[in-house]
Amino acid sequence: MTLKDKKLCICIPALKAGGSERVAAELANYALSLGVEVHIILMSDQEVFYKLNTNVQLHIPKFKKGNKLVYYLRVIWFIRKRLKENKLVHVFSLGYRLIPVLASIGMKIDHSGSHRTSINRGWKPFKLSGVKRNIFDYFYRTASNYSKMHTKKMIYQTPEAMEHYQKSYPNADAVVLPNFLREIKLYNTDRQKVVLCIGRLSPEKGQIYLVEAFSKVNYHDWKLIFVGDGPARNQLEKRVEELGLTSSIIFEGFKENVDEYMQASEIFVLPSLHEGFPNALLEAMANGLACISFSSNYGSCELIDHGVNGYLVETMNVDELAKQIENLINDSNTRTKFQKNATEVLDKYSLDKIGKAYLHFILN
Known part of the structure; x- marks a missing residue:
């Protein structure tokens, strides 16, 4: 036709x-x-x-x-x-x-x-x-x-x-x-020790679980960066302050150059409690990040083959999320494998x- x-x-x-x-x-x-x-x-x-x-x-x-x-x-x-x-x-x-x-x-x-x-x-x-x-x-x-x-x-x-x-x-x-997939913009940047989360800051997006999980990770030469804004920002910032992690967990607000942030990070986490087919996760994989997502998101389960191109974690399980973040921080071989396999979405989607x-x- x-x-x-x-x-x-x-x-x-x-x-x-x-x-x-x-x-x-x-x-x-x-x-x-x-x-x-x-x-x-x-x-x-x-x-x-x-x-x-x-x-x-x-x-x-x-x-x-x-x-x-x-x-x-x-x-x-x-x-x-x-x-x-x-x-x-x-x-x-x-x-x-x-x-x-x-x-x-x-x-x-x-x-x-x-x-x-x-x-x-x-x-x-x-x-x-x-x-x-x-x-x-x-x-x-x-x-x-x-x-x-x-x-x-x-x-x-x-x-x-x-x-x-x-x-x-x-x-x-x-x-x-x-x-x-939208067109991915390429930037001349090196990957840093960053765990990245991009999206609207609101309760259903589950960022509070990521904050709690990151507080349990023992590698605080790494940073957790949130890109996005929304009604939950004040609550999240207050909790970060209570945990004494204001130098490790950073809120960048809304940004248009999300590809630059992705290409300057190593790990991406999608802690949403429910999603259809998550654009942010798809774009993170296209940008070659090692990804983790809660498993209640059907779209995430379509994108991530657990242990092959990312990790799926039981929804709201803070301890398991912290464990998998720490696994990727500590194991550069697995991280590199996930990053390489993730980019297969560029053709498929x-x-x-x-x-x-x-x-x-x-x-x-």
Whole structure:
């Protein structure tokens, strides 16, 4: 099937820094390079973090948030108008999938979606209680069921996610497609004695377990560096101060040059309690780091072959995490083996392979 002259519409809440947002931007730019006319419809007016080709047609709602219900109704109408004006029939939704489906009631739209989170997570957009919560839950379930019935195609990041969710989409074709790698930027830097963790600092990302584990490691000529920011930063910094490790555990904040940090480190740890298919881990492996991840993340289990290209650790097991970090610090041969084997992801998860599979599935 030729992709040239096809039209692709990507619907996503925003294009801020994040995994789904990165996938949307990369897929849009790649599709455009293959001759596809690409539209991205956002559901909020937020700063666009990712660089888009100037020929990607970006649609941003320019109205202020007020009452959430009224706001989402306006977003639904905004999306509907853009679909009609641009004669868009292939819609790929990344997040808040029911909104584009509701926006296209009565229209002939081929809706595709993708589960981007762990099977343990769900969306709760309103903080309500009592009768209001019951009323909202009823209408939300009704709208959600309608959305699922009218979704034609679903992309799952792991076989486990597909097994868990597929029955909820009775009319949808399904396929397992992992995330694809972005372009890796090369820096002229030497690896240092650094254990690296990159991501949003928030409770579900599990950085507190990494802090506790690192405090048990006996090689404190090594540093633990966190790249990223978020609501858990103050709590993490306070705990580091209590442990007396402010010179060994460093918080760099948000950085754009993450590849430089990766190429200047030896070990990468993903302590998330739940992930879909973790971009940070994939990129760390592409950058040749020896990686450790909690085993509850299905995406991590797809990427890491325990003992071959990394270690999988029981989730929230601080002692085991500390042991495996210390193993890699102490055993340079294993560390080097993991680093070498990890880079095999460069070919397996390339944009040309995975991105093209995305487009053929969505636009077929």
